[in-house]
Amino acid sequence: MVKVKNFIDTPSQTAGPFLHIGCTPSITGINIFKDELGSTPFTDISLNEEINIKGKIYDGNNEPIIDAMIETWQCDENGKYFNYQGFSRRVTDFKTGEYQLKTIRPGNQINVDGTIFPSYILFWIVARGMNSPLITRMYFDENEIKSDLMFKNFNIQDRLKTLIPYTEDKKNFVFDIHLQGKKETIFFEF
Amino acid sequence: MIKKHQPLRRFPDYKSSIVRSPENEPLLINFSNSEITGPLFNKNILNENDNNLILNFSKNGEKALGQEIFVHGFVTDENGNPLKDVLIEVWQANAGGKYRHQNDPSNIKLDENFGGCGRFITSSDGYYIFKTIQPGAYPYPNRGIEWRPKHIHFSLFGSMFLQRLITQMYFEGDPLIKSCPMVNSIPDINARKLLVGKLDLSKTDEEKILGYRFDIILRGKHQTYFENKIEGS
Numbered sequence: 001m002v003k004v005k006n007f008i009d010t011p012s013q014t015a016g017p018f019l020h021i022g023c024t025p026s027i028t029g030i031n032i033f034k035d036e037l038g039s040t041p042f043t044d045i046s047l048n049e050e051i052n053i054k055g056k057i058y059d060g061n062n063e064p065i066i067d068a069m070i071e072t073w074q075c076d077e078n079g080k081y082f083n084y085q086g087f088s089r090r091v092t093d094f095k096t097g098e099y100q101l102k103t104i105r106p107g108n109q110i111n112v113d114g115t116i117f118p119s120y121i122l123f124w125i126v127a128r129g130m131n132s133p134l135i136t137r138m139y140f141d142e143n144e145i146k147s148d149l150m151f152k153n154f155n156i157q158d159r160l161k162t163l164i165p166y167t168e169d170k171k172n173f174v175f176d177i178h179l180q181g182k183k184e185t186i187f188f189e190f
Numbered sequence: 191m192i193k194k195h196q197p198l199r200r201f202p203d204y205k206s207s208i209v210r211s212p213e214n215e216p217l218l219i220n221f222s223n224s225e226i227t228g229p230l231f232n233k234n235i236l237n238e239n240d241n242n243l244i245l246n247f248s249k250n251g252e253k254a255l256g257q258e259i260f261v262h263g264f265v266t267d268e269n270g271n272p273l274k275d276v277l278i279e280v281w282q283a284n285a286g287g288k289y290r291h292q293n294d295p296s297n298i299k300l301d302e303n304f305g306g307c308g309r310f311i312t313s314s315d316g317y318y319i320f321k322t323i324q325p326g327a328y329p330y331p332n333r334g335i336e337w338r339p340k341h342i343h344f345s346l347f348g349s350m351f352l353q354r355l356i357t358q359m360y361f362e363g364d365p366l367i368k369s370c371p372m373v374n375s376i377p378d379i380n381a382r383k384l385l386v387g388k389l390d391l392s393k394t395d396e397e398k399i400l401g402y403r404f405d406i407i408l409r410g411k412h413q414t415y416f417e418n419k420i421e422g423s
């Protein structure tokens with residue numbers, strides 16, 4: 001393991017309830033930037049490859065969080081990461097708490113050591129009350145992750161389903177995130 | 191599992207963290223391609239005044255109201271290497287402590303010439319600079335009504351998602367910093383100091399406005415070091 005390090009990295013602080021001003025300013029009526037980051041993860045999504053993901057983030061009182069921002073990061077259908085696409089920025093609705101994402105289904109990515117990972121989308125979540133971001137992943141297939149070596153190292157087989165969306169049909173997925181309670185989503189650190 | 195220089199997720203003095211933090215420990219996994227890649231941004235996305243909050247929302251050339259300041263510094267990795275092309279987004283309240291946001295309940299007046307956001311990209315030596323006005327402190331409901339120290343919110347994109355950071359810069363000498371539960375959620379007292387922009391008079395003559403220096407360090411490509419993890423494990 002790499003021996004760490006000369007300096008410590010700058011601490012995280014909450015993005016607060018008004019993160020929209022800096023991150024999605026048009027929502028607050030501010031239109032000074034050329035364009036907003038992450039308005040779509042891919043510029044030309046064809047109808048036949050398009051998938052829709054929606055959901056809510058529930059707090060410990062089972063209330064949807066109405067002031068969260070989610071950033072997603074994913075590879076394309078061939079498992080390739082680019083640095084100019086694959087990124088999106090969504091906020092939860094002020095009234096309903098719902099987020100919506102139109103994207104494409106990512107392919108299986110091949111890791112540096114040649115192993116193949118089940119396909120997933122990275123979710124990076126900030127909000128008021130979160131001192132640091134929460135990171136999770138939405139996978140598509142429960143059996144795929146149950147057999148994945150990475151998860152076998154942990155005693156969490158019964159919680160793996162929290163990483164799988166409810167599939168309405170081939171194109172429509174509901175991925176709810178639960179911060180606490182019996183359905184608490186698995187979060188990651190690296 | 192504690193990283194002492196990063197805030198505790200659950201810090202009861204900051205009340206809303208109680209229901210917005212997971213009860214289980216996060217799963218510590220090796221990063222894969224999704225963490226060591228990330229979106230890259232270049233200067234093409236910027237308008238000329240994106241780094242000038244005094245002017246970027248102004249009407250008829252009028253300036254935003256308040257004490258004009260500039261904030262500048264270097265973005266580096268943990269070994270002090272400069273990080274170029276880091277996109278920084280900032281947002282803040284106006285001089286009276288009011289945000290241009292529909293959910294801000296404050297009845298302080300909005301400044302019609304102040305939007306409150308800006309963005310810019312670090313140069314090849316990791317340097318950034320922007321101009322703004324000193325934000326006001328503002329009250330918020332926590333354990334009763336409490337006051338946030340004056341602060342500017344910062345969001346940074348390094349070259350990989352692992353480096354993604356949202357934080358806040360406070361102002362040297364602000365007496366409200368000491369009692370702020372968001373600051374105090376960081377166990378390591380020395381790490382809290384990294385969030386304080388230092389009064390910097392060295393460039394003030396040139397700029398004719400008051401300067402603050404705020405350097406930012408983004409993590410590198412190593413696994414998180416936890417205090418209770420035995421080295422080599």
Ligand SMILES: [Fe+3]
Binds near residue numbers: 341
């Ligand atoms: Fe704030």
